[in-house]
Amino acid sequence: MKKLINDPAEVVDAALAGMAAAHPELRVDVKQRIVVRADAPVAGKVGLVSGGGSGHEPLHGGFVGLGMLDAACPGEIFTSPVPDQIQAATTAVDAGAGVLHIVKNYTGDVMNFEMAAELTAAETGTQVRAVVVSDDVAVQDSLYTAGRRGVGATVILEKMAGAAAEQGRPLAEVARIAEAVNARSRSMGMALTSCTVPAVGHPTFELGENEMEIGIGIHGEPGRVRVPLAPARDVAQMLLEPILADLPFTQGDRVLCFLNGMGGTPLIELYLMFDEVTRILRGHGIHIERSLVGSYVTSLEMAGCSITVTRLDEELTALWDAPVRTPALRWGI
Template structure:
């Protein structure tokens, strides 16, 4: 294992120290292990909290700031944050208008966020609404989930719901926006290599030279099938066609097309993939209204990518275009 770390058991704590130094506009509570926007709580504004295992950076802590999340709870690598973290983050962003939890559909995440919401409601009476993201079309159930996994749509939900909250909309409306994003978004990913969790010291799974895994999850979970390595054009077809078969994307105002790197894929290859995805969508009569290309929800150093499509109407596009200022995503400000 070759990694730029000190002690494998201190990776998350050391990374949070670095994040605090690199981004003094954020509040990093090292004891509670939460990252909070500097002006939180914003009175009268719905607070947005998300979190999950570390190793998926910049998700989630890199999306804390104006127009997106108010707080994030990073767990240990590929491990859900504990309820106490989520409670602390929720309390830190409670501005009196309630708090929205955006939760990826992994069993540990769902259970711990649910427990934290109950604790907050019992202690303070704050209304907490969860929205669970389950956009992965690769498999119905997995090693970590009941139902579909939550993957790339999480990034889009945090941005779009974050914009709605920034406008001062009530909790029920912000939650409805997040649900609409989940309902209208689909994703699928692939891997060229495995990844190595620092505490484990060995690859999560074995992937022989000359083969790739289609339909992986963000923790390196196996997907639909293992096939020989193929050109980007064919890989794009393997990812996009199941997405298009799962939801009618041809109607509406177009899609937000998101090509995401899994952590070890250079941007030049992601642009190659985006060109192929765009060609498939054009041939299928699916117009692209907006796009996002880059590594935003990763799996440590895994080489590979995922494709996410979100069927967007005028309102979702306006919320997507709204200003955002976070360490990993910023425009309009």
């Protein structure tokens, strides 16, 4: 195992300390493991809290800031944050307008966020709502989930719901936006290699030199099928066709297309893949109105990518375009 670490047991805390040093605009509590925007709580504003296992950076701490999340809770690598941690983050961003929890559909995350919401409501009376992200078309149930996994749409949902909250919309409206994004988004991913959790020290699964896994999850879960290595144009087809059939997307749709790297794939390959995706969508009569290309929901050093397609309308497009200032996403300011 070759990694830039000291002690495998201290990776998360050490990374949070580094994040605090690099981003003084954030309040990083290494002991409680929460990342909060410096001006939180913002009077009259709905607070947005998300979180999940570490190892998916910049998700979620990299998306804390104006126009996106108010707080993030990183758990151990590929492990849900605990209820006390989530409760601390929720309390830290509560300005009296309520708090929205954005939860990826993994069993531990859903359970711990529910518990934290109940504890917060009982102790402080804070109104907490949750939206569960479930955009992955690869599998219906998996080792980690009951129902579809939450993957790439999480970033899009956090951005659009964050913009709605920044505009001062009430909790019910911010939740409506989040639910609409989830309903309009579909994703699928693939892997060329596995990843290695530092505390484990060996790859999560083995892939031959001439094999790839289609339909993987972000924790290194096995995918839908293992197939021989193929050109990028074929990979794009394997990922996109199930996405387009599932919503279903139709000719004339305007979409946001998010081509995400899993952590070990260089940007040159992601842009090459995006060209193939563009060609396929154009062939279906689907117009890419907005795009995002880069490694935003990673799985440590896994080589591979995922595609997320979100059907847009005027409201969602405006929310995507709204100003955002976070460590990992920044425009309009």
